[in-house]
Amino acid sequence: IGVESQDGWTIDAHPIHGAAASTNHPPVGSSFRTYRPIYFHEFVANHAARKRYWARSFLGWTNLNKSKPNPAHRAVADLGRLGYLSSVITQTHPSLRTLELHGYLRSAVCTTCRTEYDRQLFQNDLAQLNPAWSDFLNEMLASGALTTENPDERRRLGLKTNPDGDVDVPGVDYATFRYPACPSCLAKPPTDKDGKRHVVEVDVDGAWLAGNSTAGILKPNVIMFGESIPDTTKVAAEKAIDEASRVLVLGSSLATYSAWRLVKRAREQAMPVGIVNIGGVRGEDQFFGHLSTGNTGKEGLRCAHILEEMLPSLVTELSQRSTAPLTASAMARPFVPAPWA
Known part of the structure; x- marks a missing residue:
């Protein structure tokens, strides 16, 4: 993804990342x-x-x-420091100390x-x-x-x-x-x-x-298979979505309903949705069916890239800009990177 096509995805964005961000493989693996x-x-x-x-x-x-943490994880933390993210939800269990949807x-x-x-x-x-x-x-x-x-x-x-x-x-x-x-x-x-x-x-x-x-x-x-997510976690995740202006999904097929419904919630509020994932995504037609033929990325974005390669390159290019798109005072909640970052 080029920096220019990212312009619509850098202000108050809220990323949700899944297993592929940690494994560098398609989320549905052998x-x-x-x-x-x-x-x-x-x-x-x-x-x-x-x-x-x-x-x-x-x-x-x-x-x-x-x-x-791999380069993709560190790049997500860097994007937060640069002012391009308001918060992060993770679906996997790597103990990265973001909003951990599944524990x-x-x-x-x-x-x-x-x-x-x-x-x-x-x-x-x-x-x-x-x-x-x-x-x-x-x-x-x-x-x-x-x-x-x-x-x-x-x-x-x-x-x-x-x-x-x-x-x-x-x-x-x-x-x-x-x-x-x-x-x-x-x-x-x-x-x-x-x-x-x-x-x-x-x-x-x-x-x-x-x-x-x-x-x-x-x-x-x-959260084991068949176990309910605590209400406090649900509310926190929904609040994070509601306070964002758009949602970026990184390395997730959204196969679990708990993650898919958050992206659906964003679309119901007319937020643009971006998905970077190798492989299929659950119900993605619902997120991109409205896109116009002239869309340059601001209305929505769907692509397949290796996150460990793409995200660090994106950080390098964005860090060369003179001003960040979002200051801590402008965020609903100041971005706090994980302690490993």
Whole structure:
């Protein structure tokens, strides 16, 4: 995208970015074609499902925790500093500390009391509760099976990894895996909506026990499939859209309704919509059907570019301009970049 065609997209723009901004791949990739994630209702209701989830997450966390922002992420922060963005909504879980529509992986959260726990400390607890699994993880790390980016090499070593940190080891029995209970609920069990005291039971090592336990289950602090987004997050996202003059979608197919409806909300207010994504986009005809044949980009924009290449180049060109299009005082909320930027 040339700078001239970006003129209509630089004032009070509100970007929504998805998985492709983090992976540099089309959002609908082969890694998800045979991968069925655990749904929220399964996780909260099924002890075995939680064992499976946390075992696979335990194996994938070490590398996932090493993930760093790529040039596209840093360019988004730079565009904010230059005054071209008012706020950012992210759909993925990279812990970039913007408005995180679907949560983040940097912590676990109790499904009962909503207390959060640092994910790395939780990882340490998992290692202590599962010494055999910890040894297996160390062996996999030493072999390079979890660090190689070559999918063929991973398959040769008997592993299948997914972008959300899930690691599948064929033939493994997850029944032996243990996970801790929420420390807060364990120390002081809360009451339910009827005033009855919850029960939290653990084994001698502190692992959560099924049977009598009715609380203290820890889950990843992300919106799982089938789980509702908190009302506070919905309101914040809608407010960010309403306070913008246009919306720019970066690296997202808008496959999830929660993201698609925000762009639809913008169009219902006659805001121009720009989408930069490799691959298809859900219902994109609704966003661009009104464009005139002489549109130069100000009415709307749809293109396919590699974000890691396009956005840094755009930042370089825009930074050479003498004045920014939007000062902090003119923004509804001053842009605050993520701490890594």
